[in-house]
Amino acid sequence: MSASEPMFDRLEPLLARVQRPARYIGCEVGAVQPDWSKCEGPDGDRVVRWLLAYPDTYEIGQPNQGLQILFEILNERSDALAERTYAPWVDLEDEMRSAGLPLFSIDTHREASAFNLLAFNLSAELTYTNLLNMVDLAGVPVRSRDRGPEHPLVIAGGHCTYNPEPLADFLDAVVLGDGEEVVGEVTEVVGEWLAAGSRDRTELLRALCGVEGVYVPAAYEVTYDGDGADALVESVEACWETAPMPVPKRTLPDLAEWPYPQSQMVPLTEVVHDRLNVEVFRGCTRGCRFCQAGMITRPVRERPAEQVSAMVREGLARTGYDEVALTSLSSADFSGIAETVEEIVESDTEGRISVSLPSLRVDAFGVDIAAQVQKGRRTGLTFAPEAGTWRMRQVINKLIREEDLYGAVDSAYSQGWRRVKLYFLTGLPTETDEDTLGIARMAENCVTIGKRHMRNPSVTVSVGGFVPKPFTPFQWFGQNTEEELHRKIGLLRDALRRNRNVAFKWHDSRASVVEGMLSRGDRRLGSAIESAWRKGATFQEWSECFSLEMWQEALAEEGLRPEHYAYRHRTEDEVLPWEHLDAGLHKDFLWQDWTDALQEVGLPDCRWTPCYDCGACTGWGVEHVVASAVPPAGGSQGTGQDLDTGGLLPEVVAVPVEVRT
Amino acid sequence: MRVRIRYGVEGKVRFLSHRDVARVMERAIRRAAVPVAYTEGFSPRPKVQYGLALSTGYESDGEYIDIYLDPERQGVRDPREIALALTVCLPAGLEVLAAAEVPRQATSLQDSVESTQWRVLLDVTGGGAMGGLAQQVDELLASESYEIDIIRKGKPVSEDLRPLVHALRVTAPSGGGPAVLEAELGTKPRSIRPSELLGALGVSEPRLVRRTHQWTRRDGDRREPLALGDLSPRAEACAS
Numbered sequence: 010m011s012a013s014e015p016m017f018d019r020l021e022p023l024l025a026r027v028q029r030p031a032r033y034i035g036c037e038v039g040a041v042q043p044d045w046s047k048c049e050g051p052d053g054d055r056v057v058r059w060l061l062a063y064p065d066t067y068e069i070g071q072p073n074q075g076l077q078i079l080f081e082i083l084n085e086r087s088d089a090l091a092e093r094t095y096a097p098w099v100d101l102e103d104e105m106r107s108a109g110l111p112l113f114s115i116d117t118h119r120e121a122s123a124f125n126l127l128a129f130n131l132s133a134e135l136t137y138t139n140l141l142n143m144v145d146l147a148g149v150p151v152r153s154r155d156r157g158p159e160h161p162l163v164i165a166g167g168h169c170t171y172n173p174e175p176l177a178d179f180l181d182a183v184v185l186g187d188g189e190e191v192v193g194e195v196t197e198v199v200g201e202w203l204a205a206g207s208r209d210r211t212e213l214l215r216a217l218c219g220v221e222g223v224y225v226p227a228a229y230e231v232t233y234d235g236d237g238a239d240a241l242v243e244s245v246e247a248c249w250e251t252a253p254m255p256v257p258k259r260t261l262p263d264l265a266e267w268p269y270p271q272s273q274m275v276p277l278t279e280v281v282h283d284r285l286n287v288e289v290f291r292g293c294t295r296g297c298r299f300c301q302a303g304m305i306t307r308p309v310r311e312r313p314a315e316q317v318s319a320m321v322r323e324g325l326a327r328t329g330y331d332e333v334a335l336t337s338l339s340s341a342d343f344s345g346i347a348e349t350v351e352e353i354v355e356s357d358t359e360g361r362i363s364v365s366l367p368s369l370r371v372d373a374f375g376v377d378i379a380a381q382v383q384k385g386r387r388t389g390l391t392f393a394p395e396a397g398t399w400r401m402r403q404v405i406n407k408l409i410r411e412e413d414l415y416g417a418v419d420s421a422y423s424q425g426w427r428r429v430k431l432y433f434l435t436g437l438p439t440e441t442d443e444d445t446l447g448i449a450r451m452a453e454n455c456v457t458i459g460k461r462h463m464r465n466p467s468v469t470v471s472v473g474g475f476v477p478k479p480f481t482p483f484q485w486f487g488q489n490t491e492e493e494l495h496r497k498i499g500l501l502r503d504a505l506r507r508n509r510n511v512a513f514k515w516h517d518s519r520a521s522v523v524e525g526m527l528s529r530g531d532r533r534l535g536s537a538i539e540s541a542w543r544k545g546a547t548f549q550e551w552s553e554c555f556s557l558e559m560w561q562e563a564l565a566e567e568g569l570r571p572e573h574y575a576y577r578h579r580t581e582d583e584v585l586p587w588e589h590l591d592a593g594l595h596k597d598f599l600w601q602d603w604t605d606a607l608q609e610v611g612l613p614d615c616r617w618t619p620c621y622d623c624g625a626c627t628g629w630g631v632e633h634v635v636a637s638a639v640p641p642a643g644g645s646q647g648t649g650q651d652l653d654t655g656g657l658l659p660e661v662v663a664v665p666v667e668v669r670t
Numbered sequence: 671m672r673v674r675i676r677y678g679v680e681g682k683v684r685f686l687s688h689r690d691v692a693r694v695m696e697r698a699i700r701r702a703a704v705p706v707a708y709t710e711g712f713s714p715r716p717k718v719q720y721g722l723a724l725s726t727g728y729e730s731d732g733e734y735i736d737i738y739l740d741p742e743r744q745g746v747r748d749p750r751e752i753a754l755a756l757t758v759c760l761p762a763g764l765e766v767l768a769a770a771e772v773p774r775q776a777t778s779l780q781d782s783v784e785s786t787q788w789r790v791l792l793d794v795t796g797g798g799a800m801g802g803l804a805q806q807v808d809e810l811l812a813s814e815s816y817e818i819d820i821i822r823k824g825k826p827v828s829e830d831l832r833p834l835v836h837a838l839r840v841t842a843p844s845g846g847g848p849a850v851l852e853a854e855l856g857t858k859p860r861s862i863r864p865s866e867l868l869g870a871l872g873v874s875e876p877r878l879v880r881r882t883h884q885w886t887r888r889d890g891d892r893r894e895p896l897a898l899g900d901l902s903p904r905a906e907a908c909a910s
């Protein structure tokens with residue numbers, strides 16, 4: 010049977026034996042159908058076939074908007090087609106391996122070998138072993154150098170690719186930044202190579218180096234200053250003349266030109282974020298120093314409010330969803346938020362549509378918007394103050410005043426919400442036990458406020474261990490050890506144990522260690538990733554599958570240690586493993602911001618205050634696209650940030666009951 | 671107003687769970703602008719009644735839902751038009767086969783169905799195996815009771831299969847192809863699953879299981895909750 014024929018009949022008997030087989034059938038309502046007849050025409054042999062892959066389960070990966078956007082854009086082209094694939098769960102993987110069935114697409118169920126590119130979306134470091142596993146299931150050698158012209162090209166995009174070095178041995182090419190335009194350019198280069206007989210793989214990689222935003226790891230040579238566990242990168246040299254240095258990222262200047270996905274598909278089985286998603290802007294300049302997404306996606310590019318409204322209106326009618334999320338890194342900052350929400354609420358005459366803002370602003374204004382749109386039962390509202398003391402929030406530049414949080418919480422309980430969920434990070438730079446315990450104090454104050462409105466308010470505190478990421482001011486920070494994170498979680502658990510109204514949740518600090526190494530590692534980690542994968546360490550994002558032991562063994566075999574990659578503070582003169590890539594941010598800006606952090610100096614939002622030249626706009630020919638020249642109204646979250654008043658004792662809690670401060 | 675829809679399940683969508691199908695139906699109803707009534711309360715749900723669940727992996731020619739329409743709401747009310755509108759909004763493989771109005775007070779689908787009919791394709795290799803299967807079918811039919819061990823609500827129990835097997839027949843493939851097992855299984859007082867019958871016959875992995883009919887009884891006659899081709903606006907005869 011030819012690889013480009015559907016293979017569903019061979020998969021069917023296997024599906025009868027596995028859990029949740031619906032995750033493998035595709036068939037989403039509204040999904041664009043890849044048109045294989047394109048491959049039949051006179052230029053059929055140069056039609057580039059993309060297999061877009063998400064290295065986790067369908068339930069996690071299907072809603073990924075980036076993947077759906079590229080899926081549509083590619084299928085619209087006459088010289089390309091795209092299908093999708095997700096990591097088969099371990100039960101199906103076993104069945105596939107014993108039946109000799111390769112990785113398959115879920116749209117028309119074709120073998121991975123029917124495609125020219127296997128393109129991964131990398132959003133989380135702990136999925137790296139899944140990537141290797143999927144490449145292997147596809148029948149492709151896991152190491153780039155072992156592949157021949159008959160194998161699909163293995164490439165990746167997404168936030169993790171700002172430091173793709175740990176995967177350098179496995180990826181043929183990496184795309185940095187917004188993918189909408191660059192997938193077309195990659196298609197053209199690959200199409201020409203196919204038309205010319207597709208013989209020499211290196212020739213293709215050389216040509217890809219010429220596409221702006223594409224990084225080909227094989228085109229660069231990394232040298233180290235030694236060969237022990239603690240060796241540092243000494244230099245990175247481009248070894249082909251086509252290879253740029255540094256490799257720039259891609260930035261779409263105007264989101265309005267890309268109203269995608271135009272036909273968001275509706276899954277037939279349960280997935281996360283199962284709702285209509287409309288992206289209201291990309292980029293964020295709040296400047297939270299721990300947030301990689303905010304740093305690497307600058308500047309802010311808003312979608313015009315009328316386009317947002319049209320996408321919401323048409324999307325709801327087309328999909329039958331009763332929920333729409335207005336997505337971005339901080340949706341309440343969208344200039345048109347009030348009008349957009351009002352319009353949705355007004356057009357919803359039957360009152361069945363709910364709007365969600367995945368990132369709620371921590372002030373009463375945020376709650377008012379939520380109140381306007383949350384239909385039905387008001388169960389919970391989520392806020393992310395991120396740190397428990399004003400000092401700590403100055404360090405991380407999340408300049409929320411405590412009074413704004415309490416105002417928001419008061420407003421939430423008074424309007425009928427019964428549960429408030431608070432997100433925090435622990436293990437932040439300069440964090441003391443007092444800062445950590447500030448989290449417990451804030452939670453208790455929220456309970457006190459809630460008791461004014463109801464007998465049994467509930468506060469959920471969710472704490473994650475901080476993992477520093479490349480291209481953030483904290484990229485030089487040595488993260489807390491697993492033991493230290495564990496101890497801090499213990500402090501909080503003890504502090505909150507007696508309060509019946511507080512539920513405490515935390516992330517596994519062991520996973521933070523592995524995530525930390527992978528996020529700031531160098532190429533030498535590749536062998537350890539491969540070794541961990543060979544030991545069976547797949548689905549490491551899933552607590553039931555995560556195995557620190559496998560990672561420890563793998564590292565020991567390769568003579569590497571977490572101290573070097575994760576726990577060590579780095580110096581200004583050190584060559585960072587990702588320094589030959591350009592996320593748009595000047596290194597001296599990041600260093601300055603790091604030293605400001607240590608001195609507890611905040612930085613305002615450059616959308617509404619003068620540019621401080623971080624590098625993201627200057628020299629790239631892009632700038633903020635923001636409809637409103639003035640910041641939205643509100644407290645510290647609205648008026649640009651408040652740089653110095655956050656230490657005030659909030660009045661709302663000072664009055665009625667005794668509150669610990 | 672209560673509108674009954676009969677639909678089929680075929681192809682890839684047979685791997686949807688009963689819950690998945692319910693969600694898909696509810697979304698299709700909304701997209702098709704069917705003026706469905708909603709339940710009262712904090713989180714109103716569309717008023718839709720489902721029939722007996724179909725196991726994940728099985729196909730069917732006879733699945734049913736009842737949709738309650740809200741007299742206050744605008745939209746398509748004619749069963750024929752509802753059928754057409756839904757067809758456009760459902761994924762390939764979920765196909766509307768019939769639609770008709772039924773009296774509001776009619777017995778619920780779950781309660782009215784007394785037996786279900788199945789067609790199972792089996793890969794039986796060799797005449798010996800086929801003979802063995804045929805013999806087991808004969809033995810089961812000839813027995814007065816046929817106890818099997820099954821799991822109910824997480825507990826192993828013993829159940830007499832015999833009174834629930836209303837009909838059973840196995841035919842050999844003429845000129846190759848899978849064997850065909852046809853069975854009518856009772857649902858009262860408890861349903862028996864086709865997989866449990868197959869287990870009792872020593873068959874573990876059927877190629878395909880398809881529900882062909884669900885039967886109700888009225889005035890001593892066996893009927894379907896909605897006959898095929900019944901797209902008429904009012905089909906009282908089918909309201910059991």
Ligand code: SF4
Pocket residue numbers: 294307308309615616620621622623624625626627633
């Ligand atoms: S270059 Fe200036 S305006 Fe642009 S994101 Fe950086 S600081 Fe803001």
